[in-house]
Amino acid sequence: MTTPTPLQLYIETYGCQMNVNDSEVVAAVMREHGYATCSAAENADLALINTCSIRENAELRVWGRLTELRALKRKNPRLLLGVIGCMAERLKEKLLEQEQAVDLVVGPDAYRELPNLVSMAKAGQKGVNVELSREETYAEIAPVRYGGNGISAFVSIMRGCNNACSYCVVPYTRGAERSRDAQSILSEVQLLIDSGYKEVTLLGQNVNSYKVYADDGKTVACSFAQLLEKVALLSPEMRVRFSTSHPKDISDELLHVMAKRRNICKNIHLPAQSGSTRILELMNRKYTREDYLERIAAIRRILPTCSISTDLIAGFCTETEDDHQQTLSLMREVGYDFAFMFMYSERPNTKAARRYKDDVPEEVKARRLSEIIALQGELSLKSKLPYVGKPVEALAEGFSKKSKEQLFGRTSQNMVVVFPQGNHNAGDYLTVVPTRCTPATLIAEA
Ligand code: 5AD
Numbered sequence: 001m002t003t004p005t006p007l008q009l010y011i012e013t014y015g016c017q018m019n020v021n022d023s024e025v026v027a028a029v030m031r032e033h034g035y036a037t038c039s040a041a042e043n044a045d046l047a048l049i050n051t052c053s054i055r056e057n058a059e060l061r062v063w064g065r066l067t068e069l070r071a072l073k074r075k076n077p078r079l080l081l082g083v084i085g086c087m088a089e090r091l092k093e094k095l096l097e098q099e100q101a102v103d104l105v106v107g108p109d110a111y112r113e114l115p116n117l118v119s120m121a122k123a124g125q126k127g128v129n130v131e132l133s134r135e136e137t138y139a140e141i142a143p144v145r146y147g148g149n150g151i152s153a154f155v156s157i158m159r160g161c162n163n164a165c166s167y168c169v170v171p172y173t174r175g176a177e178r179s180r181d182a183q184s185i186l187s188e189v190q191l192l193i194d195s196g197y198k199e200v201t202l203l204g205q206n207v208n209s210y211k212v213y214a215d216d217g218k219t220v221a222c223s224f225a226q227l228l229e230k231v232a233l234l235s236p237e238m239r240v241r242f243s244t245s246h247p248k249d250i251s252d253e254l255l256h257v258m259a260k261r262r263n264i265c266k267n268i269h270l271p272a273q274s275g276s277t278r279i280l281e282l283m284n285r286k287y288t289r290e291d292y293l294e295r296i297a298a299i300r301r302i303l304p305t306c307s308i309s310t311d312l313i314a315g316f317c318t319e320t321e322d323d324h325q326q327t328l329s330l331m332r333e334v335g336y337d338f339a340f341m342f343m344y345s346e347r348p349n350t351k352a353a354r355r356y357k358d359d360v361p362e363e364v365k366a367r368r369l370s371e372i373i374a375l376q377g378e379l380s381l382k383s384k385l386p387y388v389g390k391p392v393e394a395l396a397e398g399f400s401k402k403s404k405e406q407l408f409g410r411t412s413q414n415m416v417v418v419f420p421q422g423n424h425n426a427g428d429y430l431t432v433v434p435t436r437c438t439p440a441t442l443i444a445e446a
């Protein structure tokens with residue numbers, strides 16, 4: 001008996017790590033229904049774009065890509081084309097009303113429905129479901145790691161977001177916060193350990209508010225700090241990272257768990273967004289500059305070797321030159337190791353769009369962003385210099401982009417190290433001595 005040739009599924013992913021992991025869930029759901037993943041849209045029976053709405057640019061890129069995929073569909077009318085993820089949620093009507101609309105529009109909580117929706121689309125109807133859920137966590141679905149390196153993997157521990165940052169579209173596209181059952185997280189990580197993985201990153205919009213309740217519905221049965229420790233205890237060979245922490249919720253309990261467990265990586269991503277308390281209030285971040293710095297002091301005290309990275313937004317509504325200077329001074333004061341830096345992009349229907357005027361001119365936003373980027377370049381270099389000439393432990397992840405004789409890996413602090421391959425392979429832990437560095441990389445010679 002011959003097995004039938006699987007149908008080909010092509011997925012293209014934009015946006016955050018959460019989306020990368022969602023695409024792996026989608027691959028798992030579709031595999032159960034006879035689809036194998038492929039790496040070129042030209043060969044696909046079904047092409048899905050997993051989209052991001054966080055900034056206008058992210059959406060513009062997807063619209064551009066959709067035009068190309070529609071052209072492909074004209075050549076191959078059998079190809080089904082779908083938009084999934086945050087843009088599907090936000091722009092369902094627009095995606096369906098276009099002259100050559102897509103066949104499927106599926107929001108982040110409706111991926112279990114995909115097989116049914118694909119059947120509808122095959123029958124010539126539109127397959128649409130953008131309903132958000134209060135419960136869905138895809139808990140028992142084992143993601144298919146089709147694009148990964150076999151060494152590090154993402155594991156979602158919660159979905160949605162209950163913060164109401166005024167600039168942010170996420171609560172509208174991903175719905176309310178819900179935590180995934182702890183046992184299913186531990187089983188998934190155990191499966192990764194058994195398959196030879198060496199690093200997991202626990203993902204959530206705000207991991208510090210992870211919580212599962214006991215049967216009484218009131219007592220917390222598992223907090224994030226407890227979950228993190230349980231995951232770390234599964235294997236000393238498995239590194240554990242997590243993202244993202246909200247400054248208002250990062251507890252000393254968590255920092256102590258990090259200090260206690262060697263395999264929990266010493267890196268905290270703590271988005272500040274701005275250094276001005278006035279702007280933070282307009283952003284509805286629920287902390288002041290001083291609160292933020294107090295949390296940084298706690299990290300430095302409890303975890304002296306921890307690196308700290310952040311997200312910053314330049315040119316939020318009403319931001320003055322003085323507010324901007326406060327962002328620069330916060331950056332210097334913290335001495336960030338790394339940062340993601342953005343110009344404010346107004347998103348329709350968010351609180352900021354409804355209440356405030358997007359009144360910082362584009363050229364001012366751009367200039368402030370370039371000052372932030374330039375300063376971060378200096379800080380990134382400065383934060384790497386102390387590691388030059390000293391042994392650092394790295395987990396090798398693969399060949400470096402520049403040379404097939406060099407491997408690259410990461411330190412616990414999430415710093416990229418490049419080193420000669422020698423007799424090492426991806427997946428090995430090794431100690432190297434960097435001899436020089438750039439703002440982005442530690443470099444070890446033979
Ligand atoms: N404009 C610019 N940046 C944004 N972010 C979120 N919303 C916006 C927006 N409207 C940034 C924040 C967040 C990161 C994921 O994206 O810095 O932490």
Ligand code: SF4
Nearest residue numbers: 015016052053054086
């Ligand atoms: Fe983009 Fe946010 Fe959606 Fe992730 S959750 S895809 S960052 S809009």
